[in-house]
Amino acid sequence: MTTQTTAHNRQIPPTASPRPYIAAIVAISLVATLFLFWLIYVHPAADAASVELTFLPALNALFNGLSASALLIGYTFIRAKRIPAHRAAMFTAFAFSSLFLVSYIVNHALHGESHYPGHGLIKTIYLGILISHVLLSVIALPLVLTTFFFSLSGRIPMHRKIARWTFPIWLYVSVTGVVVYAMLAAARA
Template sequence: MQSSAGNSKKYNVWIWILSITIPLAVAALFSVKIPGVERLGFLPPIYATINGITALILVTAVFQIRKGNRKLHERLMKTAIGCSVLFLILYIIYHMTSDSTTYGGEGILKYIYFFILITHILLSIIVIPFVLITYVRAISGQFYKHRKIARITYPLWLYVAISGVVVYIMISPYY
């Protein structure tokens, strides 16, 4: 049987591969358009809703672990990861079938929108290794280390989930 340190090294390799590959693949797929497929304009409200659900799940999961309900916390966190993966798949599909929507607002709202959008994008990239490391520490029983990094992961992930909804609400009139 492999030691916990050996498993961690194996997981760390996968964490970094995924943390680099996912953003690069998303960026590359932005330039790919699927020919003959109609614009899938119904997807943005769906993936914005998934972001909102993810935020609610994250808050509920933290509440549950503070109550000592480890099993429910674990299920909720797995669900949050699943929601994030589903969001990413739908987001990629949408952008492979549709041109990006330009924000049409003016004045201070335009600057607020772009600030939220840019921080959302940057933190959605940064949070990937944090989520994966936090998850691996939990499943490998390293609960002290899990809690330590979860204190960083949680607010980052929650911001990404909530800001995704805000970005959608702000740009939705321009679809």
Template structure:
């Protein structure tokens, strides 16, 4: 494909990237406010979705290693699995919050500030990362590898931070779960 054909192929996905980048955070926010009555709280989910975040971090680091070592097929497969795990995390996270009350952080002092800094940056970057992941993925599947590489340099550390900070938030709040 020529550069122009790559860009044309990429443009076909732009509408979906915009729609998903807006709809996903709005849907999560809306669903977060809904409590399902007469449904058993899914209190077993937080350690599972924290583990999924940890696995996602390992997958991302492995995908980075794969591409550095010229293993593009392995890189592609690892990224697809990382995307799947990120979606699974999101589904479980929403399901937990639709069936369970939010847990309040009970720590004090400097740890409380550290927790809230990690939590707030995690939440904000988890919203921001959506279009980055989608654009990076589209640039790869449309074989626009130069543009893919440019945005991947931004996407990778942001996505890795979201995955690792999700684990950190869980570890810090887990003593306060009911």
């Protein structure tokens, strides 16, 4: 039986079904999503007055912006068929998104849910962007993990197929994370 060598030098049989891995990715994503909803909507804020680590929302926006930049750079690399540079950019985007997630969890554990103070049309626009951001972020997590799985396991045709969906969703979530922060900060100024 022949095997494929991944970036981490693990041997994966080419005939091995990806289903158990995809099922694990979906389960992990579901648990992470449920945890985040609990954290945001059920867990009481440890610092409801928001006096500690008040820079976290700005840091979250920075990580989202850096992730979006790395995604765009990775896209230009893959269009130029610069595979190692593409892979490095995508790992960088993943690292920034992971740092965002850690910072986001700390921010919500401390400060709880943020409420938009404005009214009227601008609040409707804000809520529309926020809702699409949240819903697509729930979809983005398993897509990103699955896309990485296909790449790292040498299943490049499947990687390409799913990356066509993952890239725009991940980019949208990263960009709208910055937009949501900017709108909230402007309304509070």
